Amino acid sequence: MSTIEGEKRIAGAAIEKVLDTSVRPDPPGPLANVLTFAWRGLLKIKHMPEQMFDAVITPVMFTVMFTYLFGGALAGSTEAYLQFLLPGILVQTVMFATIYTGFTLNTDLGKGVYDRFRSLPVWRLSPIMGAMVADLQRHTISAIIVFLIGLIMGFRPETGLLGMILVILLLDVFALGFTWIFVTVGLVVRSSSSVMTMSWFFLMPITFGSNIFVDTATMPQWLQTAIAFNPVAHLTTAARGILDGTVDASQIGLALIAPAVLTVIFAPLSLYLYSRKG
Amino acid sequence: MSGAVRRCAVGQVGATIAGGLNQAVNIETNQSEGSCVEGVERTAYLGCFGERTQHAMTTSDQAVETHGLRKLYGGKPAVDGIDLMIPKGSIFGLLGPNGAGKTTTVRMLATLARPDGGEARVLGHDLVREAAALRRRIALTGQFASVDEDLSGQENLVLIGRLLGFSRKGARARAEELLEAFGIADAANKQAKSYSGGMRRRLDIASSLVTTPELLFLDEPTTGLDPRSRNQVWDIIRRLTAAGTTVLLTTQYLEEADQLADRIAVIDHGRMIAEGTSTELKASVGAGALHVRLAEPGRREAAQTILEKALGVTVEFDSEPRRLNAMVPDDASAGHALAALADAGIAVSDFSLGQPSLDEVFFALTGHHTETETPVAAEAVSKEAAQ
Ligand SMILES: Nc1ncnc2c1ncn2[C@@H]1O[C@H](COP(=O)(O)OP(=O)(O)OP(=O)(O)O)[C@@H](O)[C@H]1O
Ligand SMILES: [Mg+2]
Numbered sequence: 001m002s003t004i005e006g007e008k009r010i011a012g013a014a015i016e017k018v019l020d021t022s023v024r025p026d027p028p029g030p031l032a033n034v035l036t037f038a039w040r041g042l043l044k045i046k047h048m049p050e051q052m053f054d055a056v057i058t059p060v061m062f063t064v065m066f067t068y069l070f071g072g073a074l075a076g077s078t079e080a081y082l083q084f085l086l087p088g089i090l091v092q093t094v095m096f097a098t099i100y101t102g103f104t105l106n107t108d109l110g111k112g113v114y115d116r117f118r119s120l121p122v123w124r125l126s127p128i129m130g131a132m133v134a135d136l137q138r139h140t141i142s143a144i145i146v147f148l149i150g151l152i153m154g155f156r157p158e159t160g161l162l163g164m165i166l167v168i169l170l171l172d173v174f175a176l177g178f179t180w181i182f183v184t185v186g187l188v189v190r191s192s193s194s195v196m197t198m199s200w201f202f203l204m205p206i207t208f209g210s211n212i213f214v215d216t217a218t219m220p221q222w223l224q225t226a227i228a229f230n231p232v233a234h235l236t237t238a239a240r241g242i243l244d245g246t247v248d249a250s251q252i253g254l255a256l257i258a259p260a261v262l263t264v265i266f267a268p269l270s271l272y273l274y275s276r277k278g
Numbered sequence: 279m280s281g282a283v284r285r286c287a288v289g290q291v292g293a294t295i296a297g298g299l300n301q302a303v304n305i306e307t308n309q310s311e312g313s314c315v316e317g318v319e320r321t322a323y324l325g326c327f328g329e330r331t332q333h334a335m336t337t338s339d340q341a342v343e344t345h346g347l348r349k350l351y352g353g354k355p356a357v358d359g360i361d362l363m364i365p366k367g368s369i370f371g372l373l374g375p376n377g378a379g380k381t382t383t384v385r386m387l388a389t390l391a392r393p394d395g396g397e398a399r400v401l402g403h404d405l406v407r408e409a410a411a412l413r414r415r416i417a418l419t420g421q422f423a424s425v426d427e428d429l430s431g432q433e434n435l436v437l438i439g440r441l442l443g444f445s446r447k448g449a450r451a452r453a454e455e456l457l458e459a460f461g462i463a464d465a466a467n468k469q470a471k472s473y474s475g476g477m478r479r480r481l482d483i484a485s486s487l488v489t490t491p492e493l494l495f496l497d498e499p500t501t502g503l504d505p506r507s508r509n510q511v512w513d514i515i516r517r518l519t520a521a522g523t524t525v526l527l528t529t530q531y532l533e534e535a536d537q538l539a540d541r542i543a544v545i546d547h548g549r550m551i552a553e554g555t556s557t558e559l560k561a562s563v564g565a566g567a568l569h570v571r572l573a574e575p576g577r578r579e580a581a582q583t584i585l586e587k588a589l590g591v592t593v594e595f596d597s598e599p600r601r602l603n604a605m606v607p608d609d610a611s612a613g614h615a616l617a618a619l620a621d622a623g624i625a626v627s628d629f630s631l632g633q634p635s636l637d638e639v640f641f642a643l644t645g646h647h648t649e650t651e652t653p654v655a656a657e658a659v660s661k662e663a664a665q
Contacts, residue, residue: 014459015514019521021490025443027414036440044428047469112424116485119388121413122441 030123037130042137055100055142059093060149066213067153074214079154086150087167087239088212091232093146094139094171095178095207099199101135102182106192109277124275132179136172143168157243167239170255174235177259180266187273206232231258341366341401341493341524342387348395349382349548356382358548359396364526364541366492367519371539372528375640379548380528381421384495387526388418401493417486421497421528423478424485427471431462431481434470438488456484460514476507483514494518496527500534512537533633536560544643552643560634563642564591564605567634568612573625575599581624588615600627605634605642 028036045051063085071081105128108114117127147155147164157163182199189195209226210233216224227233238255241247342364349357357379364370372380385391387400389409398405403412418424425434432453439449457463460480465473470481479499486494499515500508515538518525529535535542536556543553552559568589572581578595581602585593589611593604606612612631619626634642 015517016520018455018459019487019490019518019523021492021521021523024414024489025445025448028441028443033441036437039440040426040429040437043433047428047430112420112422113426115385115390115420116418116424116438117441118390119413119416119418120438120441121410 027121030126033122033126034129034133037127038133038137041131041134044134045138045141052138052141052145055097055138056093056145056149058096059089059142059146062092063089063146063149063153082150082153082155084215084240085213086146086155087243088210088236089150090143090146090167090171091174091236091239092207092212093142094175095203095232097135097139097142098175098178098182099196099203100138101132101179102184102186102195102199103192105131105183106186106189106195109187110192125271128183128271128274132176132183135179136176139172139175140168143171158245159243163243163245166242170235170238170242170252174231174255174259177262180262180270184266184270184273187270187277206230211236231255234258338402339366340364340399341368342370342398342526343400344387344396344398346396347383347386347393347398349379349386349391350394351382355548357386357393360543360545360548360550362543362550364524366524367522368540369515369519369525369527369538371535371542372526372545373530373532373535373542373639374528374545375530377547378545380545381497382548383545384418384497384526384528388416388495389413390418415492416495417489417491417493418495419482419486419497419499421501423482425470425478425482427478428469430467430469431457431473431477432466434481434485435488438485442489444488452488456487460484461510474507476503476510479503479507479511480514483511487518490521491523493524493526496525498528498530501530508534532635532639536633544639546640546644551640559639563634563639564607566606566609566612566631567638568604568606568615568629568631569596570602570616570619570629571598571627572600572602573627577624578602580622581619584618584622584624585615588618603638605638606631 063082066085067078067082071078071085075081075084108131114127118124159166181202182195185198186192186195189198209223210230211227212232216227216233219227234251234255234257238247238251241251340363342362344360344362347357347360347362348355360379360383362370362383372383374380382391386393386405387398389405389412392406400412401415403409403415405412425431426437429437432450435453435456436449439452440446444452454463454466457466460483462473462477462481462484465477470478473481483496483499486496496515500511503511512534515525515527525538527535527538539556541553541555542559544551544559552562554562570581570585572578578600582593582595585602585604589604589606591604591607593602595601596603606615609631616626616629
C-alpha cells in the first residue's frame with residue numbers, strides 16, 4: 001500500500017489562525033474519559049474487522065469439528081452434543097480473547113501514543129480502563145457471532161434470547177476478572193511475544209482441563225477433583241445451566257468467585273504498576 | 279566581572295574555545311562599540327551556568343526553570359544535572375547527539391518521568407506535586423510518532439478533543455479546522471498508517487494543538503523527514519509562538535536549532551556543555567566550517583601553515599589525505615585564506631563553507647568528537663523496543 005502524497009502547501013497564516021490559548025473546555029470526568037478510550041477501541045474494530053474474524057474462527061472450527069466428528073460418539077447424537085458443547089465453546093472464546101487485552105496493552109505501551117495519553121490532563125488510568133471496556137464490547141460481539149453460528153447449526157437454548165443475554169453478561173463479568181491478570185502480565189513482561197507465550201501457558205490447561213468438551217463423569221477421579229477447583233469449569237456449568245433453564249444461584253455464585261478474587265488482587269496491582277511506569 | 283566570567287568559560291570549555299571566544303569579542307566590538315561589554319558577558323556565559331542560574335533563578339517570566347535536574351536509569355545518569363531557563367514565548371532548542379539525554383529531559387518536563395534529583399518548575403508548577411494542573415497547559419509531540427496509526431487523522435484529533443472536554447460536535451469542528459490548516463484535509467478519513475512521514479508528523483503536531491498549549495515539547499520533530507517536509511514543519515514551528523506558546527524542541531542538527539531557536543543548549547552525556555543564543559554559540563565555535571580539498575596531498579602541511587596564519591585558528595587534517603578543516607571566525611576571512619593559498623601556488627580542487635555540523639560544534643566546545651557510533655544507537659533501539 002502506497003503512502004498518500006498530494007499535499008497542498010500549508011500556509012503559515014492558516015496555522016496562526018487556529019491557535020488560541022484561551023479556548024480551553026472544562027475537563028471531563030474520569031468516566032467520560034474511560035468511555036472515550038472505549039470508543040477508540042471500537043474504532044479499531046471498525047478499521048480492522050478482520051480482528052473479529054480471528055477471534056471467532058477457532059471456536060467455530062472447534063464447534064464444527066467436535067460436533068460432527070465426536071458428537072455422535074460422545075453424546076449419542078450430534079444435536080445433543082451441540083447443545084452440550086456450545087456454552088463451553090463460548091467460554092473458551094472469551095477466555096482466549098482475554099489474552100489480547102494484555103497483548104495489545106503491551107504493544108501500545110511501547111508506542112508513542114501512550115506517552116501522549118499520559119501527557120494529557122485525563123485520569124491516568126482511563127486509557128487502561130477504556131481498553132478493558134472496549135474489550136468487553138469485543139467479547140460481546142464474538143459471543144453473539146458464536147451464538148449465531150450455533151443457532152444456524154441447530155443449537156436451541158431452552159431459555160431463549162433472555163438466556164443468551166444472561167450468559168453473555170456472565171461471560172463479560174468473568175472475562176473482566178481474568179483480564180486483570182493479563183493486564184498485569186502486559187505491564188511487567190518486556191516483549192509482547194512473551195506475553196502471548198505466558199498467557200497460553202496459563203490458559204491452555206485451564207480451558208482444556210475442564211468440562212468444556214466432555215462430561216467429567218467419564219474422567220478418572222483425580223482429574224474430576226482437579227476440575228472441581230477449575231473456575232473455567234464452574235463458569236461452563238453455570239452457562240449451561242442458564243441456557244438449559246436448570247441453573248441455581250449457587251452455580252452462578254461459584255462461577256463468580258474466581259473473577260472476584262482476581263479483581264481484588266490484580267486490579268490494584270496492575271493499576272499500581274501502570275501509574276508507576278515511566 | 280566580565281574578566282572573571284571569561285576565565286571561567288575558558289577554564290571549563292578548554293583551550294579550543296579560547297580562540298573562538300576572543301574572536302567573538304572582536305566581532306561584537308566591530309559591530310557596535312556600545313554593546314561590546316554586553317557581548318563579552320553573554321558570550322562568556324557559554325559553558326558557565328553555575329553563575330548564571332544563581333542570578334536569575336527567581337523570575338517568573340520563565341516557562342521552564344530547572345536546577346540540577348537528574349534522572350538515573352539502572353543507577354546510571356541519563357540526565358546529570360541540567361540547568362535550564364526558558365523564557366516564556368520563546369523557542370528553545372536542546373541540541374545533542376544520540377543518547378545525550380534529550381528525550382529523558384523532555385519526558386521529565388512533560389510529567390512522564392519522575393526526576394531523581396534537582397528542582398524544576400514548569401509554567402510555575404512543581405513537576406511532581408502539581409503534575410495534573412501542569413498537564414492542562416502543556417502538550418507533547420514525542421520522538422516516536424505519538425499518533426494512533428490504526429485510526430484516521432480525523433479520528434485521532436477528535437479523540438484528543440473529546441479527552442480534553444470538547445463536545446462531540448465541538449471536537450469534530452476543531453479537528454476539521456486543524457486538518458485544513460495542516461494540509462491533511464484530503465486524507466482526513468484515511469488511517470494514519472498510510473500517511474507519508476511528513477503528514478504523520480504534521481498530524482502529530484496538530485494533535486498537540488487541539489487546545490493551544492502554553493508550552494509545547496517537540497522531541498526531534500524533523501528527524502527522518504525529507505527536506506520539503508522538514509521545511510513545512512519548520513514553518514509550523516515558527517508560527518507557534520504567534521499565540522504566545524513557548525516551544526522546547528530537541529534536535530541533532532545545529533542548522534535546525536539555528537533556524538528556529540532563540541536560545542540553544544548543547545547537551546552530551548546528560549550534561550549541558552554550552553548554552554546561549556545561536557549567534558553566541560556560533561561565535562564561540564566559529565561562524566562556519568571551512569573544508570578545503572587540495573589538488574596534491576603533498577602540500578597539506580604547507581597549506582595548514584598558510585591557512586592558520588590567515589584565519590588565526592587551528593586547522594585540522596581530515597581523515598581524507600587531501601582535506602583540511604577549520605572553523606572560521608567569519609565568512610570574509612575564509613575568502614582571504616583561500617586567496618592566500620592561491621598566492622602561495624597551492625591548488626585547491628574544491629572547498630566548501632557551511633554551517634558547522636553537530637560534531638564540529640562538539641569538537642570546538644569539548645575537544646572531543648561525538649560518540650554516535652553503533653553502541654549508542656543500538657542501545658537506543660533496544661530501549662525503544664523494550665518500552
Ligand atoms: N527507559 C530507559 N531505561 C533505561 N535507560 C534509558 C531509558 N531511557 C533512556 N535511557 C538511557 O538514557 C540515556 C539518554 O537517553 P535519551 O533517550 O534521553 O537520549 P536522547 O538524547 O533522546 O537520544 P536520541 O537522539 O537517540 O533520541 C541513554 O544512554 C539511554 O540508553
Ligand atoms: Mg531522544
